[in-house]
Amino acid sequence: MDKKRIYLFGDKTADGNEKMKELLGGKGANLAGMCLLGLPVPAGLTITTECCNEYYSNNCQLPSGLMGEVWKGMEVVEKRMNMKYGDPDNPLLVSARSGARTSMPGMMDTVLNIGLCVATLPGMIKKTNNPRFVYDSYRRLIMMYADVVMDKAEGLDKGIRRSLDDMLEAYKEKRGYHSDTDLTADDWKTLAEQFKAKIKEVLGTEFPDDPKVQLEGAIKAVFKSWDGKKAISYRRIEGIPDDWGTAVTVQAMVFGNMGDTSATGVAFTRDPAVGTNVFYGEWLINAQGEDVVAGIRTPNPLNNDTKNEQNKHLHSLQEQMPDVYKELVDIRSTLEKEFTDMLDIEFTIQEHKLYMLQCRVGKRTGTAALNMAMDMLEEKLIDEKTAVKRVAPIQLDELLHPICDPASEKEAKLLCKGLPAGPGAAVGKAVFSAEKAVEWTRRGEKVLLVRKETNPEDVDGMRVSSGILTSLGGMTSHAALVARGWGKCCIVGAGMLDVQEDKRLAYIKGTDIVIKEGDILTLNGTKGHAYQGALKLIESSENPRFQAFMKIVDKFRKMGVRTNADTAEDAAIARSFGAEGIGLFRTEHMFYGKGSDQPLFILRKMILSANDEERQNAINELEPFVRKDMKDTMIAMDGLPVTFRLLDPPLHEFAPQTPDKQEEIAKVLGISVHEVVARVNALHETNPMMGHRGVRLGITYPAITEMQVRALFEATAELLKEGKSPKPEIMVPVTIGGRELIITRATVDKIHSEVCQQFGVDIHFLYGTMIEIPRACFLADRMAKTAEFFSFGTNDLTQMTYGFSRDDASTFLPDYLNKKILDNDPFQTIDPKGVGELITIACERGRKTRPNLKIGICGEQGGDPKSVQFCYKNGLNYVSCSPFRVPIARLAAAQAALE
Numbered sequence: 057m058d059k060k061r062i063y064l065f066g067d068k069t070a071d072g073n074e075k076m077k078e079l080l081g082g083k084g085a086n087l088a089g090m091c092l093l094g095l096p097v098p099a100g101l102t103i104t105t106e107c108c109n110e111y112y113s114n115n116c117q118l119p120s121g122l123m124g125e126v127w128k129g130m131e132v133v134e135k136r137m138n139m140k141y142g143d144p145d146n147p148l149l150v151s152a153r154s155g156a157r158t159s160m161p162g163m164m165d166t167v168l169n170i171g172l173c174v175a176t177l178p179g180m181i182k183k184t185n186n187p188r189f190v191y192d193s194y195r196r197l198i199m200m201y202a203d204v205v206m207d208k209a210e211g212l213d214k215g216i217r218r219s220l221d222d223m224l225e226a227y228k229e230k231r232g233y234h235s236d237t238d239l240t241a242d243d244w245k246t247l248a249e250q251f252k253a254k255i256k257e258v259l260g261t262e263f264p265d266d267p268k269v270q271l272e273g274a275i276k277a278v279f280k281s282w283d284g285k286k287a288i289s290y291r292r293i294e295g296i297p298d299d300w301g302t303a304v305t306v307q308a309m310v311f312g313n314m315g316d317t318s319a320t321g322v323a324f325t326r327d328p329a330v331g332t333n334v335f336y337g338e339w340l341i342n343a344q345g346e347d348v349v350a351g352i353r354t355p356n357p358l359n360n361d362t363k364n365e366q367n368k369h370l371h372s373l374q375e376q377m378p379d380v381y382k383e384l385v386d387i388r389s390t391l392e393k394e395f396t397d398m399l400d401i402e403f404t405i406q407e408h409k410l411y412m413l414q415c416r417v418g419k420r421t422g423t424a425a426l427n428m429a430m431d432m433l434e435e436k437l438i439d440e441k442t443a444v445k446r447v448a449p450i451q452l453d454e455l456l457h458p459i460c461d462p463a464s465e466k467e468a469k470l471l472c473k474g475l476p477a478g479p480g481a482a483v484g485k486a487v488f489s490a491e492k493a494v495e496w497t498r499r500g501e502k503v504l505l506v507r508k509e510t511n512p513e514d515v516d517g518m519r520v521s522s523g524i525l526t527s528l529g530g531m532t533s534h535a536a537l538v539a540r541g542w543g544k545c546c547i548v549g550a551g552m553l554d555v556q557e558d559k560r561l562a563y564i565k566g567t568d569i570v571i572k573e574g575d576i577l578t579l580n581g582t583k584g585h586a587y588q589g590a591l592k593l594i595e596s597s598e599n600p601r602f603q604a605f606m607k608i609v610d611k612f613r614k615m616g617v618r619t620n621a622d623t624a625e626d627a628a629i630a631r632s633f634g635a636e637g638i639g640l641f642r643t644e645h646m647f648y649g650k651g652s653d654q655p656l657f658i659l660r661k662m663i664l665s666a667n668d669e670e671r672q673n674a675i676n677e678l679e680p681f682v683r684k685d686m687k688d689t690m691i692a693m694d695g696l697p698v699t700f701r702l703l704d705p706p707l708h709e710f711a712p713q714t715p716d717k718q719e720e721i722a723k724v725l726g727i728s729v730h731e732v733v734a735r736v737n738a739l740h741e742t743n744p745m746m747g748h749r750g751v752r753l754g755i756t757y758p759a760i761t762e763m764q765v766r767a768l769f770e771a772t773a774e775l776l777k778e779g780k781s782p783k784p785e786i787m788v789p790v791t792i793g794g795r796e797l798i799i800t801r802a803t804v805d806k807i808h809s810e811v812c813q814q815f816g817v818d819i820h821f822l823y824g825t826m827i828e829i830p831r832a833c834f835l836a837d838r839m840a841k842t843a844e845f846f847s848f849g850t851n852d853l854t855q856m857t858y859g860f861s862r863d864d865a866s867t868f869l870p871d872y873l874n875k876k877i878l879d880n881d882p883f884q885t886i887d888p889k890g891v892g893e894l895i896t897i898a899c900e901r902g903r904k905t906r907p908n909l910k911i912g913i914c915g916e917q918g919g920d921p922k923s924v925q926f927c928y929k930n931g932l933n934y935v936s937c938s939p940f941r942v943p944i945a946r947l948a949a950a951q952a953a954l955e
């Protein structure tokens with residue numbers, strides 16, 4: 057038999073179930089699941105995602121015979137609903153809903169009220185005795201259908217939705233109406249006719265009056281919306297494969313717009329912003345589906361727990377329809393027990409009767425994810441393993457994110473208040489369009505996206521913005537939903553804000569304040585406050601919940617996590633985040649930035665010295681600085697290993713470039729400025745990244761290596777004498793094979809025995825190399841003869857493997873990602889095909905020579921969850937990353953071990 061293409065649900069039974077998301081999409085699978093739980097769900101059928109793929113491989117034609125199966129399924133739906141599709145007396149109306157495996161909120165299309173036509177209008181009116189409702193539904197169908205099916209799916213993109221919206225606005229203005237609810241049955245009827253004429257005029261085709269044509273068109277359009285611009289864009293960001301496809305659910309309509317005993321709403325079974333165990337939601341009387349999300353009216357609070365400044369004067373469902381609310385509360389607990397997670401639900405009330413239209417695992421902030429995982433663990437809803445899996449590693453970032461400094465917030469000038477939709481703080485320049493946000497970020501600016509409301513077209517701009525501020529919308533609006541998913545600072549519904557996107561400015565109502573493009577603002581997304589100017593931000597202090605969670609995480613973790621730190625301060629921070637040592641200490645940091653004047657000056661002397669004696673003198677002068685730095689860092693990491701990398705950058709990088717610095721050094725060296733310039737020029741390299749650097753410096757000038765090694769061993773000896781437990785490791789950078797390691801090791805051994813003798817101590821250390829050149833990967837077996845550890849320097853290894861300069865890649869990498877030449881930015885996530893393959897080879901060959909070879913990674917990718925997983929699979933002993941990524945890497949490593 058052919059594959060089953062249609063899955064029915066309704067009347068407390070279903071062909072599918074909630075596990076079948078791949079085939080039925082999240083929406084279809086969970087509707088089936090809710091039916092099986094006995095919840096009130098309008099009957100319907102789901103067409104599988106396989107049909108969507110067939111549709112695409114079939115040149116955008118529906119699979120043959122599919123519509124026949126749909127009509128057969130519709131007969132069952134008709135029976136269950138006791139109505140008939142297209143019937144003049146008792147017409148059934150349906151929606152055609154999109155639904156992918158994972159939720160892509162608002163990115164694909166849905167059409168409501170399908171089946172209304174000239175023939176069924178009178179029947180509907182007779183049945184409901186509510187002509188206003190019927191004509192309102194009719195014009196909604198026309199608007200949605202024209203937009204989704206006739207304009208977008210056909211690839212015309214004539215902006216018909218816009219034209220129709222404008223017509224509605226003009227109509228309202230002419231009659232002095234303020235709200236959609238002011239329009240009468242006759243108004244909607246008149247508008248519906250005008251809409252149809254407009255559609256013919258703009259799109260060149262008639263709005264179809266045949267229900268059969270309507271449904272088939274809608275199904276095709278939903279399939280088509282899988283390949284819509286915004287859906288593709290969203291998939292890119294979220295890393296969702298293109299070949300998943302969407303299912304289509306055709307479902308009997310229920311109506312929240314039938315008058316004052318009808319309503320529609322959305323809710324979360326727990327607070328998605330902070331995770332508190334309260335029922336959280338919004339609803340609108342006499343409205344249909346999307347009105348809540350669209351931010352057209354300020355929605356009412358679901359209950360007391362949901363009341364806030366903006367909506368406290370509005371009736372809650374709890375007050376208005378207590379019995380329906382009670383039923384919903386029961387459903388909430390049934391659903392949480394079944395799904396053992398926080399859910400996001402859609403419901404509609406038709407003449408006092410409650411219907412469930414959707415449920416899915418709800419998006420949440422990092423703070424909420426952590427709190428819910430810990431709460432549900434305590435409630436025994438989930439076990440420890442599940443709790444660990446419930447927080448996405450990247451979400452921890454947000455818990456460690458900066459917040460507004462309370463002192464500076466007190467003095468700041470409050471611009472406006474809104475709803476706290478995404479936590480943390482953000483400072484940036486105001487921009488009023490998604491395009492601008494992308495453009496300005498590309499040139500290195502931090503921006504805040506300020507809009508009336510956001511829509512799915514804005515996702516790219518929302519993604520790059522540091523924060524989002526909207527004047528409309530509630531906690532379940534598009535902006536809030538998307539920002540929360542990303543853990544991005546966001547304020548919505550700031551009613552005092554009058555945003556004029558076309559003029560690229562915003563007014564603060566009742567004041568003379570104007571925010572212009574480029575003005576600097578600060579958002580406090582945790583409170584919902586926006587300020588003028590840049591406020592001071594501070595790191596959020598660690599909370600005990602976080603500590604407790606990380607303790608559980610470490611129970612399951614098998615791979616080590618170290619940090620990349622160049623100073624004792626960084627080392628201390630990383631240690632407090634759980635770092636188990638330093639995987640990369642870069643000696644050269646002491647020549648940059650704060651406090652670097654003196655050592656840098658001595659280094660310059662060394663670089664510009666004309667002979668060995670001059671050079672040796674400068675080197676000797678430098679040694680105490682290096683020793684102090686190394687010692688302080690080993691103190692901060694006492695008892696834990698610290699990997700010191702020998703001097704890596706090309707010397708030219710430190711040469712004095714400005715006339716005053718050149719003059720200064722000329723005086724000390726007793727030579728002319730002219731001579732200094734000549735020596736600086738002699739150091740010039742065409743391609744310094746591949747020039748005289750790393751181990752190559754030590755090969756040419758062994759004294760430089762000797763000095764660093766001596767500094768390290770002396771620091772270690774001193775610490776041993778002080779009763780501490782230093783664990784130094786020496787790492788040789790940019791090696792190409794075994795011989796450099798043998799030569800350098802001889803120097804190390806010589807200094808080692810000198811220092812041990814001098815101090816009368818026994819110093820243990822490890823000797824190893826950084827692997828960052830493809831040749832080294834192939835020669836790993838020989839390198840492991842001398843090296844006791846490898847650490848993959850995946851920044852350089854990626855540069856060398858790709859031939860991409862990391863500093864220049866930003867000019868073309870976006871094109872490589874857009875054109876799908878690359879799936880990910882290889883500088884963020886280890887490229888498994890190329891760089892990853894080299895790592896695998898190096899691990900295998902290295903361990904063949906030395907089975908207990910210690911292997912780690914110290915590139916930027918060490919804090920990237922996907923890369924951490926890769927490292928775990930390849931048997932690495934540890935990953936090393938920047939201090940703030942340490943908790944992320946710990947969680948990612950635990951999750952990798954749980955997989």
Ligand code: ADP
Pocket residue numbers: 098150151152153154161162163164165166168307308309310311344345346402403404413414
């Ligand atoms: P999305 O995936 O964008 O949320 P949905 O398929 O959920 O799209 O539909 C959009 C809106 O229409 C939602 O508010 C939903 O509750 C409502 N809706 C969909 N189908 C029906 C139906 N059969 N009866 C009533 N409302 C519906």
Ligand code: MG
Pocket residue numbers: 402414
């Ligand atoms: Mg929905």
Ligand code: MG
Pocket residue numbers: 704789790828849852
């Ligand atoms: Mg390097």
